[in-house]
Amino acid sequence: MRVPLSWLREYVDLPATETGRDVQTKLIAAGLEVETVEQLGAGLKGPLVVGQVLTVEELTEFKKPIRYCTVDVGQANGTGEPQEIICGARNFAAGDKVVVALPGAVLPGDFQIAERKTYGRMSRGMICSGDELGMGDDGTHGIIVLPPEVETGSDATELLELFDEVLDIAVTPDRGYCLSLRGVARETAIAYGLPLRDPALLDVPAPNSFGYGVQIADPIGCDRFTARTVVGLDPEARSPIWMQRRLQKAGMRPISLAVDITNYVMLELGQPLHAYDRTRLDGPIGVRRAQPGEKFTTLDGVKRVLDAEDLVITDNRGPIGLAGVMGGANTEIADSVTDPETGEVRGTTEVVIEAAHFAPVSIARTARRHKLASEASKRFERGVDPQAAAAAAQRTVDLLVLLAGGTAEAGVTEIIAPSAPRTVTMRADHPDRVAGVTYGRETVVRRLQEVGCDVYGQDELVVTVPSWRPDLHEPNDLAEEVIRLEGYENLPSTLPTPPSGRGLTARQRLHRRVGRALAGTGYVEALNYPFVSEQIFDQFGLEADDPRRTVVRLVNPISDEEPALRTTLLPGLLAALRRNQGRGSQDLALFETGLVFRPTGEEKAAPVLLPVDRRPTDEEIATLNAALPRQPRRAATVLTGAREQAGWWGKGRPADWADAVESARAVAREAGVELTVRADQHAPWHPGRCAALYAVVNGEETLVGHAGELHPRVIKALGLPERTCAMEVELDLLERAGQGALQAPRISTFPVATQDVALVVASDVPAAEVEQALREGAGELLESIRLFDVFTGEQIGDGKKSLAYALRFRAPDRTLTVEEASAARDAAIALAEQRVGAALRGA
Template identity: 80%
Template structure:
């Protein structure tokens, strides 16, 4: 919302010394986002005056049309003689009033005006256009032609309002009332402690039986509708300069008098209006839901197919406008134009003014459905004062009568659906408890009254909310108003004091340990937005019945392409991998730890928690029941080289084993024993996928997968070849772990190392052999490591050799050779029994 300071001063008597920067600081302190203050007229100095074109001589000896003009500027040039000015524009004629920059003037961009000889003639000044004066778009091109009533020689800077300051306010969705001068003026008056001249306080006639007939068939979608009629408009009447300039400063383009007036009143009061050419409306005006498939040509010339949920304005022919969004072309105000047969000026002479209040949700959905955002829909979506319609219609009628010579008909149509004022009950000390500051009842009541509320009661306040504040629905909303008006900067900086002994939860500590461990292993953390679409799950090749396909869909997503909360971390990480690869980074190892979301089995109602005490366990349980299931996952993705080659030797590319090792690293941080088995799942290569499991309550439970991604998934997502990934459920791993990690015991006794080479069938996983050796070796086994694999003719077809190094150590003694050998033999025997292994060379 662009707010000219000169316009704002009409409603609030600001001190003459206050600048736009001063007002910006006050409004920011009151909670408004004033992004900038634009200085209009910066770099512009006079003399800039009104001139009358006395004569024009066409110079035809040049390649382009050039005119030598004599312009009467009165006594502005001290001589009274006409100024000689060379000009190439052709949209003005003898007798027109124009804006003249005399020698010595400086126009925006440091363009200095001086006498000079050009095209063989002297030019002593410049006839100006809107672009040259930095006035913005007024819908016309070329020289500014002023109305004839302005006196020659007067100051054009003051006439055109070229010096001004404009506040550029980013209006948040909860402050729709600030999309008007009335709303911003109210905030300004409150910030300065000054009275407000409310432009909506007008004498409005009551409804009668003579008004234009209106039928509202959907009182939910349209609860108020005011219609007024003005006749006898002068079709040649043009918007005065002050009106055009205010629209330009506010960022709107002047169009025609009737349209300019409706836009002006919308900016002034915040109530969108629409003017219909009464001669083009057939029968009563109606408000209803559209019939599916109905057509409407809107003012932008687009033929739109309507949805059954669209709210439309109709006459006897059908839809004539999208309610609250855009009018229809069939009833558009016609510009003045000569009749081709008679030459008489024709145009709109009778209008019906619509000032209605529409359901914000219906308007927002219609605007989004048709991809048609307008100044009107932007205001209705954020909430328009339902009681401002009658005043806005009256203001529009008054301006049409004043500026277009019209006559206001006595008939007034005002349809209102019954509704009670909105009230909110709140303890008088509620803002004190929210802010941690003692405001007192008197301050709370005064601040709420400044907002526009009516307040009754002592300890328990009953607050009647003003009609222009639909966002005030709960005690916390009222507390926020008190706090912001008292000043956020006045809130003391205090740190919460947790009870002694409370710190990070075990889950939080594990989360941090895992992050540090992965970072220490060379991974880079890459947090991602928690939103996905169903399409990426197809690209991951997940089965149709996979639990990850059950998504939690948002009611109002940030993007239509990603309307759901993620059920896996892989889409975000793989997207980050793809972007970094596209920007020249090819050796990548990324990780993320975060929540994923699954729909709860039963959806419970949400609960509003108190702010004056800690919620009870029962209240927290009710709130948790209303939330999706949110397990914490850990995931990594790898591509390119895991270890680079160099003078120190050769490196190696990232492969499935690195992904599995990342999973083992995460499990070690929680003290869990991770089982690795061959698996087959969705995005992973069927021959290079490991299923990760832990033992929970005596049952082996899968917690994730790791390995190389399927080539089909790599191609669908545009990833580097042989990309690898791992994802596991960190909460389940934590449950299987030992809780807090303990420091390892260091034995002072020497280690005994025994190597064994076992021959097994080629299909037996090395992890199964390692697991069997570990179980058979007993408590003396300190570590086990696979250091060699071998296949060859001497082993036989379908056989492989696995060589392991077993380290044995006792905490209280030096092991004898017999004890180490016995432990080794027990390990081999158990492996033979479980996997069919044969000691190589035996």
């Protein structure tokens, strides 16, 4: 909402010395988000005067149209002689009043005006357009042509109100009343402790049976409708300069008098209005829900197919407007047109004014459904004062009569659905208890009355909420009003004292250790939004019954393209990898730890509003938890490009599936868990380069994740680099497998005994099974085991492979003999032979 300071002063008598910056500081302290204060006229310096064009001579000897003009500027030039000016614009003629910058003037952008010879003539000044004066969009993009009644030689800066300050306020959804000068003026008056001249306090005639016919078929969608009629309008009447300038400063483009007046009143009072050409209406105005598939052309010329939930304005022919969003092309106010034969001016001379109140949710959904956000819908969906409708209609009538020479008909239509004022009961000390500050009953009552509430009672207050504050529903809302008006900066800063003996939980400690471990191995953390498109599951190649396709959908997503909560961390990580790769990064290793959302279908809705004055009970917490999907914590990595860089030290190495598996082992080590790795087929991984990761949880071997190289079809669908690898494991399962405690390593002072062994096994035997057999057979003396070579070839036969392991033996209390180390090695080989059919190579 753009608020010109000069307009704001009409409703609040601000001190003359107060600047826009001062008002900004006050409003920010009151809780409004005033983003900027724009200085209009900055860099502009006179003389800037009104001139009348006397003659126009067309200079045709140049490549572009040039006009040599003489302009009467009165005594502004000190001589009274006409001013000679060269101008290229063509939207004015002799006799028009224009804005002239005389020599010595400076226009915005440090454009200095001086006498100079150009196109063979002397030019002593400049005829100005709105853009050149920094006036914004006036819809013409040409020379400003002023009304004929303005005085020649008068100061144009005052006439056009070129010097002003405009506050740009970001209005949050709960403060829809501030989308009007009336609302901002109220906040300003409260902030300065000054009285407010409420522009809605008008004498409004009582409704009668002579007004234009209105029929409401949906009183829930439209609970108030006021209709007024003005006839005898001058179709040639134009919006006065002061109104055009206020609209421009507020960010709106002047269009025509009737439309400008409705926009002006909307900005002033916050009530959207619509004006219909009465001669183009067919029968009474109606309000109803649209029929499915019904079609309608809006003012922007787009033919729209309506939904059954859309609220529409109708006449006997059908829809003539999308209620609260946009009017229809078939009843719009017609521009004045002069008949070339008769000279008769044709245009709208009779107007029916609509001032209605519509249900906010209905308008918001219609605007989003049709992608048709408007100034009206923006206000209705945030909440409009229903009691301002009659005053807004009266204000519109008054301006049409004053500026267009119209006559207001005596008929007044007003349809109101019965409703009672909203009241909230609150203890007088409730704001004190919320803020931790003693305000006292007198301060609480005074602040609520300043907001517009009626307050009754002593210790227990009964507060009647004003009609323009639909956001006030409960005691905490009222407490917030008291606190913000008393000043958030006045709240004391107190830190709670935590009870001793509490620290991070085991789950939190594991989460942090995993992050540090992955960062230490070269991965960079990437935090992603937990929202996904269900299309990603098709790109991942998931089966139709894959549980990862069962998602929680958001009712009001940030993006309609990503309406679901993630069931895996990989979509966000892979998108981050693709973005970085597209920006020139070739060697990437990213990780993320976070929650995924896995609904079971057994969740139950829990409409529980938790209290703020006490800890929720165990039953209340259990009810809320029962409504939530399962949310396991996971860790995931993705990597592509070089894992080891090439240089003078030697060749580099590209990242492959083994690096993804190793990242899983790094995560498991932080939980004190040893992973078992087996080949698997699991989307979105490559079927021949996918590892299933197992850990022993509660005495049973449990699948905790997968790692490997992504499937080529997935890589192509997502636009990823070739051979991209990924890993994802569930931290909660690893935590249970490790039982939450890490064992410190044992350090022995005795030397290690190393024994190498090469075993030949069938090519389909996993190395992890061979390693497990060796580990169990070697017994307690085995300190570590490492696979250092894999060989296949004719020497060992078809369908065979050789696995070479380095076994390290050590005793904690003595130096091992060669016989002891050899016996442990032989026992390991024996068990491998028995379990997986291994044979000692070369034996």
